[in-house]
Amino acid sequence: MKSRSFSQLTSTFCRIDLHALRWNLAYLRSLIAPAVKLLAVVKANAYGHGDIEIATTLSKQGVRHFGVATVQEGLRLRQAGISDSIIVLGGLYPDQFAALLEHSLTPVVTEHAILRELEALGSARNRRIECHLKIDTGMGRLGWLADNVHRWLPELKSLAAVKIQGLMSHFAVAEGIDSSSRHRQLARFQKVLAALRQSGHGPVLAHMANSAALLTFPESHLDMVRPGGTLYGIFSHPPLSRDNPLKPVLSWRSRVLQVKQIHRDHPVSYGETFVTTRDSIIATLSVGYADGLKRSLSNKGWVLIRGQRAPIVGLVTMDLTMVDVTDIAGVQQGDEVVLLGTQGREKISAEEMAGWANTISYEILTSISSTIPRTYIDEEEA
Numbered sequence: 054m055k056s057r058s059f060s061q062l063t064s065t066f067c068r069i070d071l072h073a074l075r076w077n078l079a080y081l082r083s084l085i086a087p088a089v090k091l092l093a094v095v096k097a098n099a100y101g102h103g104d105i106e107i108a109t110t111l112s113k114q115g116v117r118h119f120g121v122a123t124v125q126e127g128l129r130l131r132q133a134g135i136s137d138s139i140i141v142l143g144g145l146y147p148d149q150f151a152a153l154l155e156h157s158l159t160p161v162v163t164e165h166a167i168l169r170e171l172e173a174l175g176s177a178r179n180r181r182i183e184c185h186l187k188i189d190t191g192m193g194r195l196g197w198l199a200d201n202v203h204r205w206l207p208e209l210k211s212l213a214a215v216k217i218q219g220l221m222s223h224f225a226v227a228e229g230i231d232s233s234s235r236h237r238q239l240a241r242f243q244k245v246l247a248a249l250r251q252s253g254h255g256p257v258l259a260h261m262a263n264s265a266a267l268l269t270f271p272e273s274h275l276d277m278v279r280p281g282g283t284l285y286g287i288f289s290h291p292p293l294s295r296d297n298p299l300k301p302v303l304s305w306r307s308r309v310l311q312v313k314q315i316h317r318d319h320p321v322s323y324g325e326t327f328v329t330t331r332d333s334i335i336a337t338l339s340v341g342y343a344d345g346l347k348r349s350l351s352n353k354g355w356v357l358i359r360g361q362r363a364p365i366v367g368l369v370t371m372d373l374t375m376v377d378v379t380d381i382a383g384v385q386q387g388d389e390v391v392l393l394g395t396q397g398r399e400k401i402s403a404e405e406m407a408g409w410a411n412t413i414s415y416e417i418l419t420s421i422s423s424t425i426p427r428t429y430i431d432e433e434e435a
């Protein structure tokens with residue numbers, strides 16, 4: 054579908070550049086050894102980009118492993134025809150096992166109770182269930198504590214209906230180039246891996262690296278890497294965006310709804326948090342916090358109109374936002390507004406917007422409402 058068909062019904066939409074997505078995938082693959090596998094993380098609606106379209110595009114590029122947060126997300130991909138391996142990274146409740154098995158989703162097992170229940174289920178159904186074990190090496194979130202490996206290792210031998218296919222962990226601090234904590238985490242993980250291998254267990258796929266570790270910590274690539282953000286050209290830690298050719302996949306656009314001249318000393322928006330200090334031209338945009346434009350951008354953020362930056366003035370409201378266009382000549386109703394992306398020579402990245410909103414780019418993109426249409430473009434085919 055072309056953007057034009059949307060723009061008459063909803064003034065705000067996201068454009069997803071599949072060419073940029075493939076470019077990013079190719080670049081990330083160039084950073085890993087040929088034998089290292091790549092699991093594409095497509096949780097949270099592929100970081101707001103549209104899980105089905107993103108997974109379909111990546112699958113056509115030969116990506117054979119996908120990571121989701123929940124069983125429900127995995128189910129959506131299966132129903133859309135994705136037949137590659139789908140790992141549920143975000144943990145499991147026992148009442149989800151039936152759906153998990155029915156749709157051939159791969160569980161990440163984070164504790165004994167889950168392992169025992171899977172074993173019971175597998176033997177009841179006379180079926181071998183493949184899973185990955187999650188080790189907590191310092192994140193303090195999901196998984197078995199690395200230090201307790203001696204307690205659970207013997208139990209793995211008695212498993213008949215569960216096959217440990219992979220062993221994984223997750224970095225708490227991946228961005229610091231000299232971070233000693235990530236070396237410590239990797240060392241703990243390798244200890245567990247060695248213990249598992251020594252215990253006579255067959256080969257397991259070891260994986261730990263997220264985007265930041267993929268870019269800056271090659272020792273952590275192991276058998277498989279798990280990038281999310283970098284596939285979409287966004288960075289959890291802004292300095293990571295330097296020195297690589299990764300491209301943002303998503304841009305977010307709207308249109309000017311009304312342009313109005315107001316006098317000096319005129320308040321704008323709820324609470325009168327902004328009052329004009331000169332005769333001003335204010336443009337009202339039909340996008341607000343219900344669409345995912347962070348309210349914390351009030352009196353802080355910027356948008357692009359006619360290739361120039363216009364500051365957000367007053368509080369962002371539920372459906373509407375005001376910007377000061379006094380210094381931009383000729384702004385009219387219907388003019389394109391870029392919230393994220395490029396216009397003329399100007400650009401607003403998700404990292405820049407995140408800085409204004411005191412958050413990270415991942416939250417900016419996953420906050421864009423699912424009601425905002427996503428339009429897919431493919432430069433190569435266009």
Ligand SMILES: *Cc1c(COP(=O)(O)O)cnc(C)c1O
Pocket residue numbers: 094096142223262263264265279280281282283289
């Ligand atoms: C989200 C997630 C990732 C991807 O992280 P990025 O920083 O987006 O690359 C990798 N592994 C796990 C377990 C995750 O939850």
